[in-house]
Amino acid sequence: MAGVKTTPEIKEITKIERIGAHSHIRGLGLDDTLEARAVSQGMVGQKDARRAAGVILKMIQAGQIAGRAILLAGQPGTGKTAIAMGMSKALGEETPFAMMAASEIFSLEMSKTEALSQAFRKAIGVRIKEETEIIEGEVVEIEIDRPAATGSAAKTGKVTLKTTEMETIYDLGQKMIESLQKEKVQAGDVIAIDKASGRISKLGRSFARSRDYDAMGPATKFVQCPEGELQKRKEVVHVVTLHEIDVINSRSQGFLALFAGDTGEIRSEVREQIDGKVAEWREEGKADIVPGVLFIDEVHMLDIECFSFLNRALENDLAPIVVVATNRGITKIRGTNYKSPHGIPIDLLDRLLIIQTKPYSEEELRLIIDIRCEEEDVEMSDDAKELLTKIGTETSLRYAMQLITASYLISKRRKVAEVDIEDVSKAYSLFCDVQRSSQFLKEYASDYMFNEIKATGDAQPMES
Numbered sequence: 265m266a267g268v269k270t271t272p273e274i275k276e277i278t279k280i281e282r283i284g285a286h287s288h289i290r291g292l293g294l295d296d297t298l299e300a301r302a303v304s305q306g307m308v309g310q311k312d313a314r315r316a317a318g319v320i321l322k323m324i325q326a327g328q329i330a331g332r333a334i335l336l337a338g339q340p341g342t343g344k345t346a347i348a349m350g351m352s353k354a355l356g357e358e359t360p361f362a363m364m365a366a367s368e369i370f371s372l373e374m375s376k377t378e379a380l381s382q383a384f385r386k387a388i389g390v391r392i393k394e395e396t397e398i399i400e401g402e403v404v405e406i407e408i409d410r411p412a413a414t415g416s417a418a419k420t421g422k423v424t425l426k427t428t429e430m431e432t433i434y435d436l437g438q439k440m441i442e443s444l445q446k447e448k449v450q451a452g453d454v455i456a457i458d459k460a461s462g463r464i465s466k467l468g469r470s471f472a473r474s475r476d477y478d479a480m481g482p483a484t485k486f487v488q489c490p491e492g493e494l495q496k497r498k499e500v501v502h503v504v505t506l507h508e509i510d511v512i513n514s515r516s517q518g519f520l521a522l523f524a525g526d527t528g529e530i531r532s533e534v535r536e537q538i539d540g541k542v543a544e545w546r547e548e549g550k551a552d553i554v555p556g557v558l559f560i561d562e563v564h565m566l567d568i569e570c571f572s573f574l575n576r577a578l579e580n581d582l583a584p585i586v587v588v589a590t591n592r593g594i595t596k597i598r599g600t601n602y603k604s605p606h607g608i609p610i611d612l613l614d615r616l617l618i619i620q621t622k623p624y625s626e627e628e629l630r631l632i633i634d635i636r637c638e639e640e641d642v643e644m645s646d647d648a649k650e651l652l653t654k655i656g657t658e659t660s661l662r663y664a665m666q667l668i669t670a671s672y673l674i675s676k677r678r679k680v681a682e683v684d685i686e687d688v689s690k691a692y693s694l695f696c697d698v699q700r701s702s703q704f705l706k707e708y709a710s711d712y713m714f715n716e717i718k719a720t721g722d723a724q725p726m727e728s
């Protein structure tokens with residue numbers, strides 16, 4: 265756009281955000297009666313599965329379904345992860361949503377069951393209510409005494425605050441002066457000071473000062489001068505996860521470990537103590553539990569020990585809703601020689617509500633490609649989209665989606681504004697899909713090392 269400048273840093277950030285494969289998904293796209301809209305919130309087709317996920321959401325929101333588990337089962341690229349993302353978006357910020365791939369539990373740093381316990385606790389929120397005292401009023405005047413230029417004495421000062429009914433002068437310490445200056449507070453602002461932490465928040469400018477043009481930016485918000493007493497009690501509510509409480513209490517460095525992600529193993533005594541404390545808070549009405557969702561992708565990668573852990577953990581009072589997904593058919597249960605549907609033991613399978621995802625029609629593929637082009641800011645001609653859809657039906661949705669960026673980059677070299685059919689075919693010839701790649705492997709089988717398929721034979725799945 266002419267006249268608009270974007271700094272390089274800002275451009276970079278938007279690009280990175282949009283690269284995520286599921287960044288176009290903003291919810292499940294359901295109406296009030298839980299019917300799936302054809303195209304909505306970035307979601308296309310897969311109506312039955314979306315509706316089923318919507319029913320589960322309603323049960324979660326009504327707090328009726330803690331400790332249950334749902335299996336999303338379907339072929340690769342049929343939107344299992346997309347539906348889980350849609351659920352997470354629809355649940356809103358307050359409901360914890362933890363996502364992991366089953367293979368993540370095979371880490372050397374902690375045992376498999378510890379990794380699962382942490383994942384479970386990341387998906388359970390505790391809503392804590394706290395009463396804090398605040399001082400809320402309109403600033404009448406701020407007076408800061410500058411110490412003599414040579415002196416090292418700390419600054420002192422006074423702030424006069426008023427409500428519609430009273431006015432009081434407060435002494436200011438060094439820290440308060442710094443926060444007031446940082447927030448650029450001036451006469452006419454309405455502020456709130458948290459008495460415990462000393463934190464100052466600017467609520468807006470008083471309506472009475474709306475004619476003071478000097479002190480206003482374009483985004484100035486006007487508020488009424490507060491009524492009543494200057495000192496008030498306010499209830500604040502935070503939601504933290506049980507995992508966060510565990511980490512903060514388990515190490516001397518406390519919450520810093522949360523940012524580093526290096527939380528290590530947490531002792532079971534710490535967890536027991538925390539569960540006890542949370543139970544006390546619940547009884548006293550200071551806290552409630554917010555059961556969230558734990559999504560485990562590629563669940564067939566878990567082994568028999570993990571499955572038995574899951575079975576037990578789901579019985580716990582403080583269990584989240586567990587949503588697992590797999591694209592496997594009847595296959596070996598990891599860690600055993602037994603086969604089972606989806607590679608999941610029958611006793612666990614029996615507890616799961618199973619939602620199936622089905623392959624997309626050509627029309628649906630086209631719509632998903634449209635959405636992705638828009639998401640990636642790629643202009644593409646109708647012909648090119650048609651070709652891409654055809655490629656998608658013959659290969660896979662994922663492969664077609666990968667070609668969007670590749671053909672865009674190719675079109676840029678031609679210095680044109682729109683990706684055309686020739687860019688898509690160029691990308692198709694440069695990058696192989698799975699079928700062509702395995703065809704090539706079969707033809708040249710004897711030239712590869714450790715080849716297990718006879719040069720003339722058909723490709724066979726390799727069982728571990």
Ligand SMILES: Nc1ncnc2c1ncn2[C@@H]1O[C@H](COP(=O)(O)OP(=O)(O)OP(=O)(O)O)[C@@H](O)[C@H]1O
Pocket residue numbers: 285286287289306307308309310338339340341342343344345346347590591621632661662665
């Ligand atoms: N119904 C849909 N609407 C919009 N986008 C979709 C839909 N289904 C899938 N997608 C998109 O297609 C891509 C592949 O889908 P996804 O990763 O959800 O498949 P999956 O079933 O989890 O596959 P796998 O079994 O290989 O893990 C993703 O980028 C996803 O966001």
